[in-house]
Amino acid sequence: MSNPASVLVCGRDYPRDWNQFLDWFADDEACLSYLEQLRWPEGFVCPRCGEEAEPYRSTRGRLMCRACRYQGTATAGTMLDKTRTPLRTWFAAAWYLTNQKHGVSALGLQRVLGIGSYQTSWAMLHRFRSAMIRPGRERLSGTVEVDESYVWMRDPSKLLTGAKLKNHTSRSLVAIAVEIQAPKGFGRIRLRHVPRDSERYLLPFICEAVEPGSRVHTDGLAAYRSLSDHGYVHHRRVHLGSTDPAHVSMPGVHRVASLLKRWLLGTHQGAVQPNQLDSYLDEFTFRFNRRTSRSRGLLFYRLLEQAVMTHPVTYRRIAARKA
Ligand SMILES: [Zn+2]
Numbered sequence: 641m642s643n644p645a646s647v648l649v650c651g652r653d654y655p656r657d658w659n660q661f662l663d664w665f666a667d668d669e670a671c672l673s674y675l676e677q678l679r680w681p682e683g684f685v686c687p688r689c690g691e692e693a694e695p696y697r698s699t700r701g702r703l704m705c706r707a708c709r710y711q712g713t714a715t716a717g718t719m720l721d722k723t724r725t726p727l728r729t730w731f732a733a734a735w736y737l738t739n740q741k742h743g744v745s746a747l748g749l750q751r752v753l754g755i756g757s758y759q760t761s762w763a764m765l766h767r768f769r770s771a772m773i774r775p776g777r778e779r780l781s782g783t784v785e786v787d788e789s790y791v792w793m794r795d796p797s798k799l800l801t802g803a804k805l806k807n808h809t810s811r812s813l814v815a816i817a818v819e820i821q822a823p824k825g826f827g828r829i830r831l832r833h834v835p836r837d838s839e840r841y842l843l844p845f846i847c848e849a850v851e852p853g854s855r856v857h858t859d860g861l862a863a864y865r866s867l868s869d870h871g872y873v874h875h876r877r878v879h880l881g882s883t884d885p886a887h888v889s890m891p892g893v894h895r896v897a898s899l900l901k902r903w904l905l906g907t908h909q910g911a912v913q914p915n916q917l918d919s920y921l922d923e924f925t926f927r928f929n930r931r932t933s934r935s936r937g938l939l940f941y942r943l944l945e946q947a948v949m950t951h952p953v954t955y956r957r958i959a960a961r962k963a
Pocket of ligand 1: 686687688689690691705706707708709710
């Protein structure tokens with residue numbers, strides 16, 4: 641957590657390639673000690689009493705606090721706690737998930753790792769997605785474009801073709817915020833599934849996603865009218881009567897929306913249940929915001945780091961890091 645990307649070293653902090661991965665993570669004990677490093681980079685902190693002394697160690701990665709005799713492993717209280725799937729399989733899934741440029745489907749993961757059931761594979765992916773969004777992450781800043789776009793999905797629980805398929809597709813509205821860099825290029829993004837394009841849903845999204853004081857570019861939608869009352873420098877670009885198409889006046893959101901749609905249709909064949917959309921948006925955001933990561937291994941590191949995050953220690957560290 642305290643390691644900014646600049647000091648993380650490929651081949652020391654995360655595996656260089658699959659061969660090194662196999663070397664490092666030969667068994668669950670090796671995985672546990674790696675997670676211990678990620679969870680307590682400055683040394684063990686007792687989750688129960690806060691004691692910071694080196695713990696007693698017993699077999700199978702169990703640690704015991706010298707002060708209060710608390711016992712647990714590095715996964716206690718995290719999303720990897722009490723899982724029946726071996727940690728090695730979790731690690732391999734994290735590696736596979738972060739090494740595929742566009743992500744993986746539950747079926748793909750099940751096949752590659754030889755996981756017993758589709759449900760297990762799906763549940764693993766789902767848990768990793770939930771780890772992809774850091775609690776307390778910083779808001780976007782500078783110049784930010786905000787807009788909404790519809791995405792189309794079909795319910796994967798219904799195997800349908802032809803005309804029937806058409807009747808079971810649904811559309812969902814996604815709010816999109818994109819940092820615009822000068823002179824060109826895009827920074828980070830935030831996405832959220834919203835029921836409607838009204839102020840009631842879009843304003844909270846912007847307030848949580850964008851730092852006050854930022855320049856916010858929107859179209860002429862009434863929902864954005866009060867932005868300047870909330871501390872933003874608001875630039876409205878009214879399309880009506882303008883000859884500029886959307887990809888000219890709002891290049892950032894236009895680009896992100898089309899990448900998102902392609903990703904949902906390509907990697908996931910559009911088979912996303914509407915109530916799961918938010919976790920897919922989290923995965924897309926995680927990938928997009930780390931698209932320039934030099935090594936896929938660094939993504940693996942970040943994903944596992946976030947998987948062993950727990951409140952409230954985590955939040956304090958994130959706040960201190962401001963990375
Ligand atoms: Zn303790």
